[in-house]
Amino acid sequence: MFLRLVADSFGRRPRHKLLTGAALALGMGVATAALSVALDVGDRLAKEFRSLGANLVITPKADSLPLEIGGVDYRPVNVGAYLPEADLPKLKTIFWHNNIMGFAPIVEVRGEALPRVLNDGGARPGNWIADVPIIGTWADHAVPLPEGGEFRTGVAKTNPWWRIDGRWFSEGAKECVVGVAFAKRNHIHIADSVSLAIGDLTVIPAPLTVTGILTSGGPEDASIVVPLSYAQSLARKPGEYRKLYVSALTKPEDAFARKDAKTMTPAEFDRWYCTPYISSIALQIQEELPGTDVRVIRRVAEGEGQILTHVEMLLWLVTLAAMLAAALAVGASSAASVMERQAEIGLMKALGAGSGTVGLLLAAEQLLLAFVGGGIGYALGIILARLLGERIFGAAPEPTLLVFLVVIGLAAVVTLLGSAIPLRRASRIEPAPILRGE
Amino acid sequence: MSELRNTNRVMFWRILRRLLAANRGRLFVMLLALGAGAAVTAALLNLQIDAKRRLTTEFRAFGPNVVVVPKGSLSSSSETLPQSIIDSVPANVPSGRVTALSALYLVASVSVPPSGKPGSAVVAGINPLFFATAYPAAHPNRSVTPSGNACVAGVRFAKQLGVRPDGELVVATGDRRESCRVASFLETGGSEDNRLEIDLRAAQRLADLPDRISMIELTVPGTPGEIQNYIVDLQLRIPDAEVRPVRQFTEGEAKVYKRISGLLTATVGIVLLLTALCVMTAMSNVAIERKMDVGLMKAIGGATRRVVRLFLAEAALLGLAGGVVGAALGILLSIGLGEAVFGVAARPRLIVYPVAVGLTVLVAILSAFPLRRLASIRPASVFRGEA
Numbered sequence: 001m002f003l004r005l006v007a008d009s010f011g012r013r014p015r016h017k018l019l020t021g022a023a024l025a026l027g028m029g030v031a032t033a034a035l036s037v038a039l040d041v042g043d044r045l046a047k048e049f050r051s052l053g054a055n056l057v058i059t060p061k062a063d064s065l066p067l068e069i070g071g072v073d074y075r076p077v078n079v080g081a082y083l084p085e086a087d088l089p090k091l092k093t094i095f096w097h098n099n100i101m102g103f104a105p106i107v108e109v110r111g112e113a114l115p116r117v118l119n120d121g122g123a124r125p126g127n128w129i130a131d132v133p134i135i136g137t138w139a140d141h142a143v144p145l146p147e148g149g150e151f152r153t154g155v156a157k158t159n160p161w162w163r164i165d166g167r168w169f170s171e172g173a174k175e176c177v178v179g180v181a182f183a184k185r186n187h188i189h190i191a192d193s194v195s196l197a198i199g200d201l202t203v204i205p206a207p208l209t210v211t212g213i214l215t216s217g218g219p220e221d222a223s224i225v226v227p228l229s230y231a232q233s234l235a236r237k238p239g240e241y242r243k244l245y246v247s248a249l250t251k252p253e254d255a256f257a258r259k260d261a262k263t264m265t266p267a268e269f270d271r272w273y274c275t276p277y278i279s280s281i282a283l284q285i286q287e288e289l290p291g292t293d294v295r296v297i298r299r300v301a302e303g304e305g306q307i308l309t310h311v312e313m314l315l316w317l318v319t320l321a322a323m324l325a326a327a328l329a330v331g332a333s334s335a336a337s338v339m340e341r342q343a344e345i346g347l348m349k350a351l352g353a354g355s356g357t358v359g360l361l362l363a364a365e366q367l368l369l370a371f372v373g374g375g376i377g378y379a380l381g382i383i384l385a386r387l388l389g390e391r392i393f394g395a396a397p398e399p400t401l402l403v404f405l406v407v408i409g410l411a412a413v414v415t416l417l418g419s420a421i422p423l424r425r426a427s428r429i430e431p432a433p434i435l436r437g438e
Numbered sequence: 439m440s441e442l443r444n445t446n447r448v449m450f451w452r453i454l455r456r457l458l459a460a461n462r463g464r465l466f467v468m469l470l471a472l473g474a475g476a477a478v479t480a481a482l483l484n485l486q487i488d489a490k491r492r493l494t495t496e497f498r499a500f501g502p503n504v505v506v507v508p509k510g511s512l513s514s515s516s517e518t519l520p521q522s523i524i525d526s527v528p529a530n531v532p533s534g535r536v537t538a539l540s541a542l543y544l545v546a547s548v549s550v551p552p553s554g555k556p557g558s559a560v561v562a563g564i565n566p567l568f569f570a571t572a573y574p575a576a577h578p579n580r581s582v583t584p585s586g587n588a589c590v591a592g593v594r595f596a597k598q599l600g601v602r603p604d605g606e607l608v609v610a611t612g613d614r615r616e617s618c619r620v621a622s623f624l625e626t627g628g629s630e631d632n633r634l635e636i637d638l639r640a641a642q643r644l645a646d647l648p649d650r651i652s653m654i655e656l657t658v659p660g661t662p663g664e665i666q667n668y669i670v671d672l673q674l675r676i677p678d679a680e681v682r683p684v685r686q687f688t689e690g691e692a693k694v695y696k697r698i699s700g701l702l703t704a705t706v707g708i709v710l711l712l713t714a715l716c717v718m719t720a721m722s723n724v725a726i727e728r729k730m731d732v733g734l735m736k737a738i739g740g741a742t743r744r745v746v747r748l749f750l751a752e753a754a755l756l757g758l759a760g761g762v763v764g765a766a767l768g769i770l771l772s773i774g775l776g777e778a779v780f781g782v783a784a785r786p787r788l789i790v791y792p793v794a795v796g797l798t799v800l801v802a803i804l805s806a807f808p809l810r811r812l813a814s815i816r817p818a819s820v821f822r823g824e825a
Binding site (some may be wrong): 019020022023026027029030033034037041044045048049051052053056057064065066067068069074159161215216217218293295296297298299300301302303306307310311313314315317318321322324325326328329331332333335336384388391392393422425 | 463467468470474477478481482489496497543545557558559560594595625626628629631632633652683684685686687688690693694697698700701702704705706708709712713715717719722771775778779
């Protein structure tokens with residue numbers, strides 16, 4: 001009988017139920033879309049912030065003090081310590097190896113350059129240019145992974161603001177990329193070539209073909225960028241590097257992350273170690289690469305953390321506001337649908353139904369509506385969130401069970417609360433005047 | 439004739455009053471739905487305008503984004519600029535104030551007295567020029583700047599030379615010597631870690647370059663477009679120097695700004711649209727209950743047009759009331775929210791208020807739309823209880 005009454009109520013007033021259901025579905029759609037985007041936005045923006053480049057820099061622990069002015073190290077090549085290149089694949093074995101988005105080892109030397117500019121078809125050798133900064137690094141290097149497969153990385157990942165006109169050099173080939181200021185001053189264009197040497201200038205080494213012009217906006221604009229192996233042979237440091245830039249996907253640091261790792265309890269330490277904070281990733285790299293000094297590039301990491309925290313908070317507030325508005329509108333809608341049924345309630349009570357039974361019946365109706373409306377709203381919201389995610393970040397947020405549960409729960413609570421107040425008033429009604437139509 | 443019209447008008451308002459007062463519960467529900475919609479609309483609009491502006495000041499966290507260097511000197515540090523060039527740097531931009539820091543770099547031999555062995559290191563003479571008052575630090579992580587006798591040591595520099603906090607340092611080039619006291623340590627992960635920062639005047643004496651500087655670092659707040667304009671403008675003012683954006687940050691900021699403002703606009707837009715739809719359905723639900731009223735009015739001779747006008751007036755009145763109260767609440771809400779997110783209360787925008795109220799009235803009138811169908815009601819069937 002109970003179920004029949006519920007079914008009957010839906011059959012008898014389809015338009016009413018449809019409208020209340022629609023309000024529910026729309027409200028819950030807003031809640032779902034906002035919630036999905038807010039849950040997802042941290043990860044997406046963290047990826048976006050990687051366009052700022054590396055946030056960790058690794059140098060030898062035993063290194064002498066770099067004499068760096070305007071981004072150029074004035075130390076001679078044989079001063080200071082180097083690190084073995086062979087250890088680099090270990091970076092992809094740390095606990096958060098999936099968060100290592102890219103890394104690039106650097107060898108900087110200062111040497112002499114002899115440009116050979118193509119002129120009217122013939123190559124015209126110029127003069128030796130002294131004291132040219134030469135940067136050896138990876139452009140697009142395949143790092144073999146210990147568990148098989150390979151990881152492609154290089155300076156294009158760690159310094160994504162570097163713009164190349166032409167193309168990067170290929171590893172192994174006798175090619176190089178020339179900074180825009182250097183190229184302009186010496187009238188070098190793509191397809192010209194440059195010979196590089198350190199010290200001994202009596203034998204002109206085989207020239208490197210210029211494949212691209214680099215614009216970085218920094219000191220690199222005045223330098224020549226060559227494959228790492230070539231810079232190593234120039235510096236006579238085969239298989240070694242001096243500086244390593246790492247770009248890692250991190251979680252913004254909170255108060256917990258700033259605690260000193262040494263004073264943590266073992267449980268706290270585990271939690272800290274297993275959270276991708278920049279400081280815990282730095283520690284894990286240090287464990288894998290002995291003899292290194294891993295430092296956080298604070299300017300990048302902290303600026304990113306601060307902005308990310310604020311934007312996430314802002315989005316949560318928007319989400320909260322959206323859910324609040326949806327809840328109020330849905331509550332109002334269900335309140336209205338109960339309020340209109342005083343006559344029906346009067347009749348039921350006249351026929352001997354207690355207030356409890358009437359309440360139960362109406363609650364069952366509202367809940368049924370909440371589940372159906374909430375379900376439709378969830379589907380609607382997921383579609384919206386996908387559209388939003390794809391438009392803005394080029395990737396849709398994954399639908400999660402959590403959002404579904406929250407939305408259905410919210411729908412149930414809101415409809416019940418919305419109907420509770422008119423229901424209480426209705427339960428106080430005397431059936432007789434209602435039935436008389438007063 | 440005019441008297442008749444007058445009576446009509448009086449009657450119109452009287453019916454309206456009765457319609458509103460007839461069912462207090464219904465009135466409350468409608469006002470609640472409309473008010474909630476108006477509050478969210480006003481809060482989101484206000485927050486959105488404010489957040490975009492605030493975001494650009496947030497980018498200060500990245501530190502300097504524009505540098506001024508001697509023309510054509512990308513790598514060689516020997517060239518310098520006259521210190522007076524800083525007077526040509528405009529201090530105000532639409533989004534706030536520019537902070538600047540001028541520096542002179544030199545390589546000097548540094549020793550820790552009395553016994554310390556001298557080692558060569560980069561010494562930077564720093565002179566921060568605080569145009570801004572709201573943000574006391576030109577750099578992130580920089581709480582102390584060198585001045586007078588106090589200097590700031592980079593962490594790696596300090597480790598190499600065994601510098602202790604508050605210890606004495608002697609900096610020398612040739613036969614020129616300066617001494618200073620280490621006031622604090624600096625860790626940035628950048629080249630600042632490897633150097634010693636001293637007062638600009640001391641560095642100028644050491645390098646024997648009075649009133650010269652190597653570069654100026656500027657932190658310019660604003661949208662990517664505003665920063666670009668600032669660079670172009672500054673380059674025109676100081677043709678003898680080169681003004682360059684720090685592309686790592688200007689480009690990163692531009693990308694992130696685009697994403698975040700797109701996200702905000704889209705989210706706010708969708709939330710507003712769905713909130714409007716939601717309020718509309720809730721209102722329509724109430725509206726179709728009005729069959730009896732319409733039936734009665736038509737039965738006693740109300741023209742369809744007048745009946746519809748009556749209900750539309752009711753909806754508009756409700757929208758106005760809900761909007762006026764709700765939008766005010768929403769603006770108050772957004773002030774609080776702005777404070778929670780950015781630490782600074784959002785400035786209320788007056789334009790938001792009329793827009794939110796107007797939107798609410800519009801939604802209320804639109805949601806009375808199903809009433810048009812009531813025009814086709816046949817009074818007799820209503821009274822027979824058929825419909």
